[in-house]
Amino acid sequence: MSEALSSAPTPRKRNDRYEEAAVQAGRTGGKALAAKGSKLRTKRAQATLKEVAELAGVSQMTVSRALNAPEMVRKPTRERIQRAVEELNYRPNLMARSLAAGRSLFIGVGYNNPSSAYLSELLLGALRTCRSAGHHLVVEELPESAVGDPEALAGKLRDSGLDGLILAPPLSENAEVAAAVSGIGIPVVLLSPGEGTSTAMRIGIDDERAALLMTRHLIGLGHRRIAFIAGPEGDFQSAERRRGFERALDEANLPTDQALIAGGAYTYRSGMDAAASILSAAAPPTAIFAANDDMAAGAVAEAHRRGLRVPEQLSVAGFDDTSLASTIWPSLTTVHQPIAEMASRAVLLLGDAGSQSDAAYQLDVEIIERESVAPPPQEV
Amino acid sequence: MSEALSSAPTPRKRNDRYEEAAVQAGRTGGKALAAKGSKLRTKRAQATLKEVAELAGVSQMTVSRALNAPEMVRKPTRERIQRAVEELNYRPNLMARSLAAGRSLFIGVGYNNPSSAYLSELLLGALRTCRSAGHHLVVEELPESAVGDPEALAGKLRDSGLDGLILAPPLSENAEVAAAVSGIGIPVVLLSPGEGTSTAMRIGIDDERAALLMTRHLIGLGHRRIAFIAGPEGDFQSAERRRGFERALDEANLPTDQALIAGGAYTYRSGMDAAASILSAAAPPTAIFAANDDMAAGAVAEAHRRGLRVPEQLSVAGFDDTSLASTIWPSLTTVHQPIAEMASRAVLLLGDAGSQSDAAYQLDVEIIERESVAPPPQEV
DNA sequence: CTTGGAAGTGGTAGCGCTAACACAAAACGA
């Protein structure tokens, strides 16, 4: 894997006409020497603290303080430094800072097999915050085999030299894994955790409330017969979402028709099957709310197969706002989780020595209205 | 954004019973002192080079060499060091190494609006290689507005202090952007670039060949009337893919029926429309090959809507292997690009001072056989 | 006036590692 380049399929030059230009352009834009150039490129003539200090006529320490704790430096000094910083286009060297301060963390992101949409948002959010907080992100794929043996997993993580760990779902829902991992002596944040009882920090959303909100939205539009496609039996999140759904129905004094509740497995296909069963009911619904987007998309497919137009004849709502939701036609009205922000929080939490190891945060969700939901057809 | 934590929705403790356990567990697993613990956590009693050197009875330098250039150290010495390393569970401090060697790069990943599947694979590949090469990844979202003004974009990147830049599609297909960016004086790698002529390194796949392979696969299965759903007019990749498709047809002495070639816009909906037009042809095809997965999925939807079973009555093939391909039912047979490896290569390329600034690599693709393709129905 | 203590600033000593050279010991040809 790391020797990838050497075992490469023959690299083929597509254009030859750039040969000269390339050499001429050089890399640092200056000094045309040292074709071997092992070093030039990294020395991008970055201004250092020292230079800024000299230009501003103060000591390095003062500059450092002006940057890290501005309130400790008198205003005129601070402004002088500020000007020097701008003039030299100074940017602190994060590595040196980390090294000297000894305050930067290596944070692992343990993931298993999340949707790629989830993962990319997660990484983006974490990466951004790591950068600004001076931490470093280490991705750590934890395959099924590792999950099967929590002991080994903990051992592996223990000597990976990490200072903190973020566990993404579905890993974070696994109580065994959570327990094993929280025993390694480094702070752990569980994202969208299951109901486990490990001593780890938790960041998630209020699934019940999110489902309640979406169902209310549907009811507000005029729907009275609403079906729900649940996730697998025993799944914590699915149960929460279902609870929210039922509570909204109760609130509106609508009956809960068991024929309109079907179980799925979070997959597209299971959504199709569940929708098939629901749509075959004696009194079919005008809206279907699925516990995730994949099943919602499956429900749309099944509706189409039966010649039902979405959303004119049937509304379909999803949950998660995966890329699928905005890809298909009609695009799905769904519940969006602030994944990037959750990741960002997780990083901050790990970096904050003061955080309680049993803290739990719930972030707000957002209902994304797209094309798959509309008022029910007029029965008149 | 960075003050996220302070403006958080009220954190709610979910369990109180861990209060004690949390305190007791501590963070470093040892020394129960300093509850204020501002520092403890980062000083994970990591062994240093010095300690290893002492234990092994050699100088720090020798240990450093044993780690970075083993062939320079005599075998017995090396083994002694190796043992010390293991005993102390020593792991080099990457930050110190980077700082001292001055060899580590800050590499930016410029992206615009790629599919999240693409992005997450990209980030994963890049992150991994960055870690092992000691580089640092900086994600840089470049919104439409920035792309509209390549000058400003170049300026922004110029003083972002990056040492290298990786541009993901669709950004890398934009000739203006590529040109502007390659003028900033840092090495740039374009992923799946368009046909632009900027002096940047390029990593991609051979789109024509990939399409050729997939079409051959279809022909090999017995299909004789194969339709193609192209991307937008003028799109470089789409044109390449179409060329590959047509070449495979030629090879097999099959006619190219213009009624079986439709243009799309890379969207699900456009795939449905294109499929509708294709399936309405006087002599409909037994297989449809779409230039991307979204359109292929749209084609499947349209087929279903018309009551055609996939793949029994109609085969559908995609391109890109996005998450959509494995989500929908039936899952799509498609062309997989080694995105993580492309990213990994890109990082390596940027880190290798010897690489030509006009190098171009083409990686091999893989045909992923799933459920949407089968031999054509028997006409007997 | 002292004295004490902020508030603002500077000096020094590293953080953990590697580049560059210095040097000793072994290996070589003449």
Added chain:
DNA sequence: TCGTTTTGTGTTAGCGCTACCACTTCCAAG
């Protein structure tokens, strides 16, 4: 035998930054 290389290892000097303590003012309290 004596250079002369080669090979393996040690020494020194930082990389760019911050912790920590020392110092200078300046002002209020005694």
